[in-house]
Amino acid sequence: MDQNAGQDDGVTFINIFEIAREDVETFKVGWQQLAAIMAAAAGFRGAQLHEAVNDEARFQLVNIARWDSEQAWRDASTNPAMREAATRFGSDPSAPRPAQFPGLYRPTVAFTPES
Secondary structure (H helix, E strand, C coil): CECCCCCCCCEEEEEEEECCHHHHHHHHHHHHHHHHHHHCCCCEEEEEEEECCCCCCCCCEEEEEEECCHHHHHHHHCCHHHHHHHHHHHHCCCCCCCEEEEEEECCCCECCCCC
16 A cells, blocks of 8 residues: 555546436537547646446546646646637537536555565
């Protein structure tokens, strides 16, 4: 166990989506478009969109994105191209409107398999 895990590992943006199962595929298309813009941002390390393995899960999608720093994430989030794409996706009447629960995190305790 490393209680000092992540001190120099940047930050992780986690956004949990409460979304109807039937809206997941449509949402993933929009998410991929937004992720492509984020991928070009300075300090972006990568992102994954996780999908629940069963239809009954309250949160069907979880976005996990890694950034060099909180400032890098903030700069990317306020980038005009990102804001325009998010507004365009959000104003599409056919786009799903999931409840979102976003936050920035850093690891504080890590566990690894013992050799």
